[in-house]
Amino acid sequence: MNPRDPKALLKVDKLTVSFGDNTVLDDVSFTLRRDEVLGIVGETGAGKSVLARALIDLLPEGGKIVSGDVALDGTSILSMNPKQKRELRGGQIALIGTNAKALLDPVEKVGTQVARVLRAHQGGSRGATWKAAVDLFAKVGIVDPERRAHAYPHELSGGMAQRVVIAMALIAHPQVVLADDATLGLDATIQVQVLDLLVRRCRELGLGAVIITHDLGVVANYCDRIAIMREGRIVELKPAGLFLKQPEEPYSGVLLDAARARPTPRGAADASAAKPKTLLQVDKLEKFFTVGGSNKVVRAVDGVSFSVGSGETLALVGESGSGKTTVGQCLVRLLDPGGGRVLFDGNDITTLPEREFRPIRRRIQMVFQEPYVALNPRWPVESLIGEPLALIPKTSGAARAKRVRELLDMVRLPARIADYYPHQLTAGEQKRVGIARALATSPDFVVFDEPTTALDIRVRAQIIDLVRDLQRDMGLSALFITHDLNSVRSLAHYVAVMRHGKIVEHGETETIFARPAEDYTKALLAAELPIEQSEAQRTRALDRHSVEPSLT
Amino acid sequence: MKSLRSLFTHIRRHPAAMVGVILLALQIVAIVFAPLLSTHSPTEADPISSLQPPSFEHWLGTDVSGMDIYSRIIYATRINLLISISAVALAFVLGVPIGLLIGYYRGFVSSLIMRLFDFIQSFPVFVLGMALVSVMGQEIWNVAIVLAVLFTPMFARLIRAEVLSLRERPFISAARCSGATDASIMFRHILPNALTPAIVQVSISIGMAILLTAGLSFIGAGVRMPTPEWGLMVSSGAQQMILGVWWVSLFPGLAIVISVLCFALLGDAAKELSDPTTRTRR
Numbered sequence: 144m145n146p147r148d149p150k151a152l153l154k155v156d157k158l159t160v161s162f163g164d165n166t167v168l169d170d171v172s173f174t175l176r177r178d179e180v181l182g183i184v185g186e187t188g189a190g191k192s193v194l195a196r197a198l199i200d201l202l203p204e205g206g207k208i209v210s211g212d213v214a215l216d217g218t219s220i221l222s223m224n225p226k227q228k229r230e231l232r233g234g235q236i237a238l239i240g241t242n243a244k245a246l247l248d249p250v251e252k253v254g255t256q257v258a259r260v261l262r263a264h265q266g267g268s269r270g271a272t273w274k275a276a277v278d279l280f281a282k283v284g285i286v287d288p289e290r291r292a293h294a295y296p297h298e299l300s301g302g303m304a305q306r307v308v309i310a311m312a313l314i315a316h317p318q319v320v321l322a323d324d325a326t327l328g329l330d331a332t333i334q335v336q337v338l339d340l341l342v343r344r345c346r347e348l349g350l351g352a353v354i355i356t357h358d359l360g361v362v363a364n365y366c367d368r369i370a371i372m373r374e375g376r377i378v379e380l381k382p383a384g385l386f387l388k389q390p391e392e393p394y395s396g397v398l399l400d401a402a403r404a405r406p407t408p409r410g411a412a413d414a415s416a417a418k419p420k421t422l423l424q425v426d427k428l429e430k431f432f433t434v435g436g437s438n439k440v441v442r443a444v445d446g447v448s449f450s451v452g453s454g455e456t457l458a459l460v461g462e463s464g465s466g467k468t469t470v471g472q473c474l475v476r477l478l479d480p481g482g483g484r485v486l487f488d489g490n491d492i493t494t495l496p497e498r499e500f501r502p503i504r505r506r507i508q509m510v511f512q513e514p515y516v517a518l519n520p521r522w523p524v525e526s527l528i529g530e531p532l533a534l535i536p537k538t539s540g541a542a543r544a545k546r547v548r549e550l551l552d553m554v555r556l557p558a559r560i561a562d563y564y565p566h567q568l569t570a571g572e573q574k575r576v577g578i579a580r581a582l583a584t585s586p587d588f589v590v591f592d593e594p595t596t597a598l599d600i601r602v603r604a605q606i607i608d609l610v611r612d613l614q615r616d617m618g619l620s621a622l623f624i625t626h627d628l629n630s631v632r633s634l635a636h637y638v639a640v641m642r643h644g645k646i647v648e649h650g651e652t653e654t655i656f657a658r659p660a661e662d663y664t665k666a667l668l669a670a671e672l673p674i675e676q677s678e679a680q681r682t683r684a685l686d687r688h689s690v691e692p693s694l695t
Numbered sequence: 696m697k698s699l700r701s702l703f704t705h706i707r708r709h710p711a712a713m714v715g716v717i718l719l720a721l722q723i724v725a726i727v728f729a730p731l732l733s734t735h736s737p738t739e740a741d742p743i744s745s746l747q748p749p750s751f752e753h754w755l756g757t758d759v760s761g762m763d764i765y766s767r768i769i770y771a772t773r774i775n776l777l778i779s780i781s782a783v784a785l786a787f788v789l790g791v792p793i794g795l796l797i798g799y800y801r802g803f804v805s806s807l808i809m810r811l812f813d814f815i816q817s818f819p820v821f822v823l824g825m826a827l828v829s830v831m832g833q834e835i836w837n838v839a840i841v842l843a844v845l846f847t848p849m850f851a852r853l854i855r856a857e858v859l860s861l862r863e864r865p866f867i868s869a870a871r872c873s874g875a876t877d878a879s880i881m882f883r884h885i886l887p888n889a890l891t892p893a894i895v896q897v898s899i900s901i902g903m904a905i906l907l908t909a910g911l912s913f914i915g916a917g918v919r920m921p922t923p924e925w926g927l928m929v930s931s932g933a934q935q936m937i938l939g940v941w942w943v944s945l946f947p948g949l950a951i952v953i954s955v956l957c958f959a960l961l962g963d964a965a966k967e968l969s970d971p972t973t974r975t976r977r
Binding site: 472475477501504505508509511512513516517518519520521530531533534577580581583 | 864865866868869870871872873874875879884887888
C-alpha cells in the first residue's frame with residue numbers, strides 16, 4: 144500500500160493491543176480510503192470488537208495499546224488530548240454497535256438523543272438540532288420521522304432502533320463510520336434494509352466505512368475490500384471480488400467453504416415413487432395469546448396446517464414474531480393449542496393429558512434455540528444427556544452411561560466432555576449437547592428451533608453437516624424452525640413460509656427457492672446474502688429498492 | 696476438594712473475607728474452650744466485688760451483682776450463637792420448601808401464604824417478639840422459635856422470587872420435553888439454581904439474629920438473668936452508665952459488634968463467591 148495514498152483516510156499502523164499478558168490485537172495494519180467500504184470478518188474471539196474500539200481509543204477496562212498507531216487524515220489519534228479525542232469520537236469517527244436498543248438511553252426521546260450528539264460536536268440551538276435530527280431520520284428510512292423522534296427506545300422495533308443509532312452516528316458528519324456487528328439479531332429483510340441504507344449513505348457522503356461482522360454474506364455483498372481476522376491478526380486483505388474467487392490463506396478458504404450452502408438433501412419423496420407414510424399431521428392449528436391486562440388478542444398461530452412424512456424434513460421459515468416457534472412448542476406440548484388438531488403417527492395428541500403424552504415424548508423431541516440457556520447450568524453434560532433416558536422404562540445405570548457415550552460420539556464430542564458443565568463448553572459444543580439430549584431416546588421426530596442462529600461460520604457449518612448426517616443415517620423426520628435460508632437449502636426437503644401466524648407459501652425446497660410465488664417469499668429470498676451470486680449483485684446497495692416487509 | 700481450594704484462594708485474596716473468617720474462628724474458640732478461657736464462673740454472684748472497674752483480677756470489670764464480665768462474655772458466645780444459628784437453621788428448613796412450593800404452584804393457597812407472610816413481616820419485630828415470648832415463656836428455645844418465625848418469610852420470599860424467574864427459563868422447558876416430572880423439575884432443576892441467594896442470606900441472617908436476640912433481652916423479652924447473654928449484659932449495665940460505670944455495657948456491646956460484623960463480612964464473601972462470573976472457564 145502506498146503510504147502517501149492521497150485518498151487514505153484512516154491509517155492503522157502495526158497496532159498491538161493487550162489485556163494484561165494476553166495479546167488481543169497483534170500487529171494489525173490497514174488503510175481505509177475515502178469512499179470505501181472495508182469489511183472485517185472473523186469468528187468469536189478474533190479481536191474484531193477490540194479493533195473497533197481501539198480505533199477511537201476507547202478500549203474496555205484493562206485493555207492497552209502497546210504499540211502501533213492510528214492516524215486520521217495524517218493526525219495520530221493516540222497522541223490527541225482528551226478534548227480532541229471527545230471531538231473525534233462521534234465527530235470524525237462514529238461507532239455503531241450491536242443491539243441498538245441497549246445503546247439508546249431508555250428514559251429519553253430518541254430525537255433528543257440524536258440532536259444532543261450534534262449539539263455536542265457542532266453546537267446549535269435545540270430547535271435547529273432537533274430539526275436536523277428529524278431530517279436525518281427521514282433520510283435513514285424512518286417512516287413518519289417527526290412522530291418517531293418523540294418516541295422512547297422501547298417503543299421502537301429492533302430495526303427502527305438500529306436506524307436511530309445510524310442517524311446518531313451520521314448526524315455530526317463523521318468521516319469514518321465503524322459498524323460493529325450492527326445488524327446482529329435483526330431479521331434478514333431488516334438487516335438488508337439497514338445495510339443498504341448505511342452503505343448508500345456512506346457512498347453518497349463519500350465516507351469511509353468499516354463493517355465488522357462474522358457473516359461473510361454481508362461483506363461479500365457490501366464491501367469493496369475484505370479483511371479476514373484470526374486470533375488478533377489480519378491474515379488476508381484483498382478486494383472483495385478477488386477474495387471470493389481465490390482466497391490465499393487456507394483459513395479464508397475454510398471460512399468460504401463453510402459459508403456455502405450444501406446441496407439440498409435428496410428428498411425421501413424422490414428416492415422412491417411411493418409417498419412416505421405421514422408421521423405428523425397438523426390441522427388448522429391455532430394459538431392465541433391475550434396481551435396482559437388488555438383484551439387485545441395476538442393471533443400467534445392462526446390456522447396452520449402441514450404434514451411431515453417419515454424421513455422428511457420440513458423447514459418453517461419466517462421472521463421473528465411470525466409464530467413459527469409457537470408452532471414447535473405446541474407440537475411438543477410446551478403450549479396447549481387453542482384450536483385445531485395435531486396427529487402424531489395416527490394418534491391425536493392435541494389435548495392428551497401429560498400422563499398419557501409421556502410415552503409419546505420419547506418419540507418426539509425438541510432441540511432448543513439458545514444452547515446455553517436451555518441447559519441447566521448446575522448439571523454436568525452426562526446428566527444432561529442422560530435425563531431423557533428416564534422416559535425409557537427400566538434403563539439401568541450402566542446402560543445409561545453407555546448410551547451417553549454413544550450419543551457423545553454421535554454428535555462428535557469427545558467422551559471427556561461428559562464431566563463438564565455447560566459454562567465450560569463453547570457455543571458449538573453446547574449446541575451439540577442439546578442435539579444429543581434430543582436424540583437420546585432415538586425419537587422419530589425432532590423439532591429443531593433455530594439450530595444455526597448466533598453461531599460462528601465454521602461452527603454453523605459443522606452443525607449443518609451433523610444434522611445432515613443424522614437425517615441420512617437415522618432416517619430422522621424433522622421440523623426445522625429457522626430464519627436462516629442458507630441452512631434451509633442444505634437441510635430441508637420442504638419449506639413452509641410463515642407470516643403473521645399463517646403459512647403463506649408451502650412447497651418443495653428447490654421449487655420455492657427457484658420460483659417463489661408469493662411476494663413475501665420473494666422479499667425473504669431477496670434479503671438473503673449468499674456469497675455465491677454476489678459478484679453480479681455487489682452493487683445492490685446502490686440500485687435496489689428496499690423490499691417491504693413488516694417495518695414497524 | 697476443588698471448591699474447597701477455590702474457597703481458600705478467594706479468602707486469601709479478599710482481606711474482608713479474611714477478617715470475617717478470623718472473627719468466626721475466635722468465636723468458635725470461645726465456644727469450645729469457654730471453661731479454659733474464663734477466669735470466673737459466669738453465673739456466680741459476688742456482691743462484695745460489685746461494679747469493679749477492669750483490673751488484674753477482673754479483666755473487664757464486674758457487673759452490679761459482682762459477676763465477672765470477661766467470663767460472662769466468653770460464655771455468652773455459646774448462648775447467643777446457639778440461639779441465632781438454630782433460629783436461622785429452622786427458618787431455612789421451613790422457608791426454602793415453602794418458597795419453592797409457592798413459587799412453583801401459583802394459586803389461591805400460594806397467595807394466601809404470601810399474605811400471611813406480609814402480616815408477619817408488617818409487625819414491628821420487637822412488639823411481635825415481646826408478645827410471643829411473654830406467651831411462651833422466657834426460655835432460650837422460645838427466643839429461637841420467635842426469630843425463626845420472623846425469618847421464615849424472608850427465606851421463603853427469596854426462594855420464591857428465584858423460582859418465579861427460573862421456572863420461565865428455557866432449560867425448564869427443555870427438561871419438560873425430556874419427560875421430567877414436576878417433582879424432578881422442582882427439586883433437581885430449580886432448587887439447586889435457586890439456593891445461592893438463600894445461602895448467602897443465612898450468614899447475614901445470623902448477624903441479624905444476634906442483634907435481635909440482644910435487643911429482645913435488652914428490653915426484657917429475651918432470656919433471663921443470670922444466663923450470660925450479650926444483650927442482657929448491655930441492658931444490666933445501662934442504668935449505671937450515667938454514673939460513669941461504662942465497662943458493664945461497653946464490653947458486651949463490643950462483642951455484639953464483632954459477632955454481627957463477622958457474619959456480615961462472611962455474607963459478603965459468600966455473595967461474591969457465588970457470582971457465576973467468577974466461576975472458572977475451561
